[in-house]
Amino acid sequence: MVTSIMMAAVLACGAAPAAAEPPDPTPMATPTPVWTPCPNAAGFECATVTAPLDYQHPQARTIELAVIRHPATDPAHRIGSLLFNPGGPAPAIDLFIIEYPFFPQEMRERFDIVSWDPRGFGRSTAVQCFATAAEYAAWFAQMPKGFPVGHEEERQWIEGNIELGRRCEQRDPVLLRFVSTTDSAQDLDLLRAVLGDQRLTYLGASYGTLLGATYANLFPDRVRAMVLDGNVDPTAWYDDDPALPTFLREHSDLGTAQTLTQFLDLCSRAGPSGCPFAADTPWATRVKYERLMDRLRIHPEGMFTFAVTASTVRTALQLVHPVDAAPNWSTLADLLQDLWLGQTPQSIASMVSVPTMPTEVLASSTGDLSLAASDQDQSYSGIEQVYALICSESPNPRDPHLYGPLAKFATLRAGTVGPFWAWVTEACSTWPGKAAHRYTGPWNRSRTPILTVNTVFDPATPYQAAQSMTAHLGNARLLTVAGYGHTTLSNPSSCANAHESNYVVRGVLPPRGTVCLQDTPPFT
Template sequence: MRIPRCIAGRRRYAAATAAAVICSAVFTGPDLAAAGGAPSPSVPAPKLDWRPCVQGSRFDCATAKVPLDYLNPGRRTIELAVVKRKATGPGRRIGTLFFNPGGPGGPGTVQMPQNYEFFPREVRERFDIVSWDPRGIGSSTAVNCFDSRKEADAWSAGKPAGFPVGEQQRKTWIAAYKDLARRCQQRDPELLRHVSTADTARDLDQLRQAVGDRQLTYLGISYGTFLGATYANLFPGKVRAMVLDSNVDPQAWTHASDDDPRLTTFLRMGADRGAAAVLDKFLALCGSTTTARCAFSAGSPKATRDKFDQLMRRLRGHPLGAWTYGRTVGDVVNSLYIVHPGWTGLAGRLQNLWQGRVPEPSPLPSAPPVPNPNPYLGDEQAGAVFCSDSPNPRDPAAYHAMEEASATRAGDAGRFWTWAAEGCADWPATVANSYRGPWNKPTAHPVLLVGTTYDPATPYSGTQAMARELANARLLTHNGYGHTALLNPSSCVKNYESRYVIDGTLPPVGTTCLQDTPPFSAPKPRGGVATGGGAMAGTVS
């Protein structure tokens, strides 16, 4: 999400937080495909003219042309930017593995090259790895509501960082997103109606056909799990192997809560509680070690929690330069995603703030070998996709009360996650074609679900919910911290994923893997299988 400065969306966090779910939400309009949608007319697969992305690059790039509207394919077409790394094991290639890095709004042409080495070695040897910028995003035909980056940056700088604090900041925040909605409506309203996850799932099937694969092999992380589940239910017979890592609860994403229809998507998902639980673990583990391993340690878990609470109260009343309370909480939530080096860096920034020093900016990720390593990724891109799928309150005035309620149960993280969806309140577009279930269509082959026990964005409960929803799934539990097992590695998880993707072998029911390197500690070899515990999918093959 890119509204506001939250998860994987900001350019400066592109490599470190590639798995994030979006930070803005918008209202979903009438659903014309609620139970599966009308069959799409036959559309020829696009032709991919692969060329090295830049001279000497190991990655190849291409552009795919697809219909804007699959129900009217003869009208407007749009372009998808696509990237590929060929299988590294000559003569052993099986096919293509498609990868979605999350978001929505994650530019695959940037994030796949940045994170390529995280893929299991055996998978890189046997598969071409392909990713793309989804429609509306990055270097594909993109949602862009400003005339220039300068104008976009000025808009972003004019609203509070992280989330608003106090009545005046709330007014400024709400006015900023109302202005963004107005700008977007004026630019390309037709595109805004055709950037749903269902549209992207149809694009994915077009890309599958374009590379010549009879069935889809896929890895999706974070929001990419929702895309995978959508594909699996629109094209159940085309699933060869599908790994969904750090899962979004599809019912929470697509439907308002019966108990409280005013809740935002992220509060329905429990992202506020999840982030609060991980933050508590961060502080406890930090306080259990020395300042040499965690700079913010106060010598015990309780003392470190108290120190953090004191720092937040201090920043709320007296910001340190640009480091306001809202910006700091946003930085904390973002930094919980990647344990190494994210947690160590976070501890250092908190300690600097505690000592009255402005933290140094995080280093920028190195540019990957692609033509456009820094595409425009404005807040409106992720928001436009999220709008197409997920209902959120339309009354801006409702968010302050929700914030206070969430803060009661989840502390500072609750405030952040509540305002992460406020961009929905004035969003102008209604979706032309979406998919909101059912989620239990039998797939040609079972799906492998991976869930991390302490995940600050998509709680483990979301993976359990996905396991209950899908018709044919197996759950692999990653006993560790951070957002996605891909970016917080476990050799145990990688081994099971490799066997499944290569030959379809599922892990035993109830398997639990350990993280390779726990926070603030020396590495443990190869992330062994934990004994006891684990969970199984609702329907296990």
């Protein structure tokens, strides 16, 4: 666990009594989906699956799950379906379309690869706390961008999140209680049955690793193969006596800081021709970065304040090389050099409107969650969807005025990228919803060996979280990727892909202690 701030532990957001597993639900009929071609996504099929809001009372209210699949490209040798959650937590369908080509070829050949917008998100029955996208955009516009800096912005941030929670409770207070990871694990088992598989084959990235681990322990006899890429530490996520917010307990701030140091050192070694922000030595490049950030505290460059720039750095560190239009290490180097020269960057400016949430970096290329629908559209994807899940189940300090000191603590241990990870769950301090179902362990019940995968320098889910996840699962094997960025799927390694395919297709784990390299080093 992280070093605690010397303050009293406070009541946790979303805390509820732990349960080994939920009671057996009343038997229910398995729905049959109707698959149709997805609009604007050639080769993909879409469907809607009806699920109970509460699996303990399946005859009461129901919800809709938006599902997408790409059929196996070698149907003669098809094994079954592979379900995929890309993390976030966030809407998954658009991310899946972008990431599908990164799946190992043998997986695409042998499996229908299936994903879905989790309950509470996106095209599924969603948490939406405003009547229209225009109302949401107006609320979002008055929130400080990146994270709050100074007393006035802290006041705006806290009051804005109080208003958000109030609106959410007024709109649909019941839904807020049933969007937890445990509820989504029940959905995952329903989808397994809907797809006709006796046992689950699953790949989860980032937050999707927590969902996978939850499923493997709620349904320990129903796992065929499970790959967890970019791992969350489940015990840190559910720590019921927190002095620190969720992502400081997860060490996400330290993971980002360590990856930033690697970025700056490798930038220097690449030289100005490979990395425009490079100075003469790694130390000089680090000093250059700190001087730039100090300057931006006082003199922003257009929209690039200190907080916006620090948040953009955090986002861009997740991808070493370009994926679609998402920010990456190369665009970050260009951005920092433009700011250093006193120029307002244009090519990367769209990143600053990405909402202040720890969702996957690719979301910025598929649609800004703050502007994800037209002003007339009553359907939109907003930041409240993320809060509804995290705040309902992962404990956070309940006093909003503790987050300023927590941000200073994060700055002391992680530098410029620390405050984001402290402030990002401040909304949980006043969030109204508590999860009705909340699985908190044990985590070692799976009968099937699980493959965990992690880069050594992951800016969101650091390597030590993967070590913790692997240890807690017990029946698991860690595949180490000596590289950078958030998840191996988005930062490819042919070596890791080969081991994952061999495991998923044939059930063969890599040898203990296996270390893979990424295909393309940074700045090449």
